[in-house]
Amino acid sequence: xxxxxxxxxxxxxxxxxxxxxxxxxxxxxxxxxxxxxxxxxxxxxxxxxxxxxxxxxxxxxxxxxxxxxxxxxxxxxxxxxxxxxxxxxxxxxxxxxxxxxxxxxxxxxxxxxxxxxxxxxxxxxxxxxxxxxxxxxxxxxxxxxxxxxxxxxxxxxxxxxxxxxxxxxxxxxxxxxxxxxxxxxxxxxxxxxxxxxxxxxxxxxxxxxxxxxxxxxxxxxxxxxxxxxxxxxxxxxxxxxxxxxxxx
Amino acid sequence: xxxxxxxxxxxxxxxxxxxxxxxxxxxxxxxxxxxxxxxxxxxxxxxxxxxxxxxxxxxxxxxxxxxxxxxxxxxxxxxxxxxxxxxxxxxxxxxxxxxxxxxxxxxxxxxxxxxxxxxxxxxxxxxxxxxxxxxxxxxxxxxxxxxxxxxxxxxxxxxxxxxxxxxxxxxxxxxxxxxxxxxxxxxxxxxxxxxxxxxxxxxxxxxxxxxxxxxxxxxxxxxxxxxxxxxxxxxxxxxxxxxxxxxx
Numbered sequence: 001x002x003x004x005x006x007x008x009x010x011x012x013x014x015x016x017x018x019x020x021x022x023x024x025x026x027x028x029x030x031x032x033x034x035x036x037x038x039x040x041x042x043x044x045x046x047x048x049x050x051x052x053x054x055x056x057x058x059x060x061x062x063x064x065x066x067x068x069x070x071x072x073x074x075x076x077x078x079x080x081x082x083x084x085x086x087x088x089x090x091x092x093x094x095x096x097x098x099x100x101x102x103x104x105x106x107x108x109x110x111x112x113x114x115x116x117x118x119x120x121x122x123x124x125x126x127x128x129x130x131x132x133x134x135x136x137x138x139x140x141x142x143x144x145x146x147x148x149x150x151x152x153x154x155x156x157x158x159x160x161x162x163x164x165x166x167x168x169x170x171x172x173x174x175x176x177x178x179x180x181x182x183x184x185x186x187x188x189x190x191x192x193x194x195x196x197x198x199x200x201x202x203x204x205x206x207x208x209x210x211x212x213x214x215x216x217x218x219x220x221x222x223x224x225x226x227x228x229x230x231x232x233x234x235x236x237x238x239x240x241x242x243x244x245x246x247x248x
Numbered sequence: 249x250x251x252x253x254x255x256x257x258x259x260x261x262x263x264x265x266x267x268x269x270x271x272x273x274x275x276x277x278x279x280x281x282x283x284x285x286x287x288x289x290x291x292x293x294x295x296x297x298x299x300x301x302x303x304x305x306x307x308x309x310x311x312x313x314x315x316x317x318x319x320x321x322x323x324x325x326x327x328x329x330x331x332x333x334x335x336x337x338x339x340x341x342x343x344x345x346x347x348x349x350x351x352x353x354x355x356x357x358x359x360x361x362x363x364x365x366x367x368x369x370x371x372x373x374x375x376x377x378x379x380x381x382x383x384x385x386x387x388x389x390x391x392x393x394x395x396x397x398x399x400x401x402x403x404x405x406x407x408x409x410x411x412x413x414x415x416x417x418x419x420x421x422x423x424x425x426x427x428x429x430x431x432x433x434x435x436x437x438x439x440x441x442x443x444x445x446x447x448x449x450x451x452x453x454x455x456x457x458x459x460x461x462x463x464x465x466x467x468x469x470x471x472x473x474x475x476x477x478x479x480x481x482x483x484x485x486x487x488x489x490x491x492x493x494x495x496x
Contacts, residue, residue, distance in 0.1 A: 107410075166446055193462060204458065207454060247409035
């Protein structure tokens with residue numbers, strides 16, 4: 001089965017309280033595309049954050065004394081630092097101007113996901129506060145309007161240890177199990193596979209990034225032709241518990 | 249531009265000294281497919297290792313005293329441990345039966361990439377000793393035979409910190425730059441992108457895994473429709489230097 005990755009540009013700049021599901025459906029139509037059962041809609045979190053009003057005017061941020069001290073030490077904007085700390089549950093590493101936190105949503109990433117790219121001047125975006133819920137909401141509206149059984153993955157680009165470059169990963173999921181568990185199954189030689197759990201939601205997120213790019217207005221992609229069975233899933237399944245992690 | 253991911257099953261079990269490029273071309277033909285310029289051929293390392301004779305009969309392995317001691321402490325097969333240590337440049341973590349090393353090729357991964365799945369009983373496979381070279385060799389033969397300008401990515405599935413599940417990543421590359429560097433470019437609001445380098449080779453590897461799976465004989469996929477410019481690249485660009493890594 002061939003998998004297709006179809007870019008869905010969105011012309012409009014997304015504003016707080018926009019109906020994102022409606023905007024995506026209109027954009028799909030404009031591309032002369034439509035949705036089919038089992039399509040996976042991959043959406044960059046930036047437009048979700050915008051629609052949910054998760055934007056902050058840096059001019060309105062009053063950095064705490066602590067944020068100012070940390071910012072000074074690590075050569076950061078104190079208002080950015082304030083937001084990074086507010087969005088964090090824990091600082092995992094802070095070194096050489098790089099700050100890695102565990103966000104309140106549970107993700108380990110740079111700057112708690114606070115980001116100023118593809119957003120109007122002087123504003124930054126925060127991650128959706130509950131990306132699984134955001135994904136479910138979009139999925140439910142689209143199911144209602146199209147009567148199609150689809151899955152939704154909300155994404156962000158994260159760096160990672162050991163390897164250079166960022167990759168797009170899933171940060172919110174609806175309608176799909178993010179990990180395939182091959183443990184206990186047999187390979188082609190009849191040997192039991194021992195520890196093979198594949199994070200397909202992250203692979204799908206990365207695949208979608210290939211048509212999204214960073215400079216164009218392509219915040220959505222349809223991934224078509226991937227067979228998935230289990231329709232229950234949460235991004236929480238992708239988050240390793242701190243105590244199980246050899247690198248924290 | 250829509251991207252397609254086309255599975256290429258290979259019927260035969262690959263044997264040492266098989267002409268892998270020839271086998272892949274025959275398999276593409278059997279699927280009634282053909283190669284086009286700019287196609288990216290993604291190949292799971294397992295068949296590369298097999299063709300290059302990077303298989304070891306565990307019965308032939310004499311574990312050193314050190315390997316036996318480490319194996320006993322961490323509940324591992326001493327012969328496996330011997331191979332893991334031989335393939336490693338450094339042990340990065342060893343805990344709870346999990347051993348993460350930096351391999352001689354420079355990858356940080358579990359068990360130095362030594363693996364017993366999808367291989368005949370009592371044998372294990374090692375990573376190709378120089379996967380960039382393996383990729384270049386396959387690319388050159390295929391270019392000669394088809395006169396098509398393609399890229400080749402050799403892959404393995406690696407675990408990663410912070411997130412559950414493994415993902416397919418690039419371990420050898422020919423004909424493609426693995427990272428797109430957006431730094432200095434401007435986003436849609438005219439703001440300069442500061443730190444966005446995307447590891448597209450890893451995203452392509454992950455995308456290909458979606459049609460490969462683990463249980464079927466689909467060790468190859470064609471990724472078609474992804475525009476790439478720079479045709480020079482090495483997997484070394486994806487490897488973060490130890491001194492630049494906050495998690496080593």
